[in-house]
Amino acid sequence: MTVSHTSVFTPMAAELPPNVTEDTVTTINADLADNHVATVDGKDQTELAAIAADAREHGIALNIVVVPGNQGYESLRDLATEVGQTQHGTVLVLADDWVGTYSDSVSRVRLEWAEDKAKFNGGHSVEAARHFVDKLEQPEVVSWTTIAGVLLAGTAAAVVGLYFVKSRRRAEPAAPVSVSDSDSDRASTA
Structure with a gap:
């Protein structure tokens, strides 16, 4: 079985205006x-x-x-x-x-x-x-580098914050589950 990897997206040929040679x-x-x-x-x-x-x-x-x-x-x-x-x-x-x-x-x-x-x-x-x-x-009103930096820093802060929250949840001891006598009786009869 042969696989062909031809690209569907071929670049368009450069074309000069009709009256320009x-x-x-x-x-x-x-x-x-x-x-x-x-x-x-x-x-x-x-x-x-x-x-x-x-x-x-x-x-x-x-x-x-x-x-x-x-x-x-x-x-x-x-x-x-x-x-x-x-x-x-x-x-x-x-x-x-x-x-x-x-x-x-x-x-x-x-x-x-x-x-x-x-x-x-x-x-x-x-x-x-x-x-x-x-x-x-005109001076550039919006610095795209600054915007990209702020977005990147915000994303990094969100990832670190989520990691911190998950690690705190993982570190908390699980609350003991108390099983009442009636619950244990039902469990043993089932």
């Missing part, structure tokens, strides 16, 4: 070299370059890519990942209403938190990029 990715990487902004449709980059420069001054190595149309979310993230493999830092890919990001220095949780504010801006890439950077520059 490998040659376009090469062009995007070349365009990012001068001001950390690339626009596939040739839009003016001046305001976006100022936003990227501001982010870099605040410690966020940001590259901004603008693609035309309303691409799917996954394809924008795939494009950001593709560009991020060459550029490093944080890559923000903007479409009309969707955003894709990649970063080797910012957590996925923070990226998605910032993405929420940058989505649905109707193709106003400058406004979307500004919202994204503003969110990333």
Whole structure:
């Protein structure tokens, strides 16, 4: 009898937006070299370059890519990942209403938190990029490390407390059971 261990969950292939080819990715990487902004449709980059420069001054190595149309979310993230493999830092890919990001220095949780504010801006890439950077520059309100530590400490305290209660119960002597005469008579006749 042979057993096959094939996985049902195979990773999905990375897919670039429909109008973006490998040659376009090469062009995007070349365009990012001068001001950390690339626009596939040739839009003016001046305001976006100022936003990227501001982010870099605040410690966020940001590259901004603008693609035309309303691409799917996954394809924008795939494009950001593709560009991020060459550029490093944080890559923000903007479409009309969707955003894709990649970063080797910012957590996925923070990226998605910032993405929420940058989505649905109707193709106003400058406004979307500004919202994204503003969110990333805000101090983290919730420290997930602290929350995880508190939950772990609480769980450990509960386990120790239960162990203590069980050990005390085990150590208590059992109360003697008194058997009355009528009970012993019934037991012997049964």
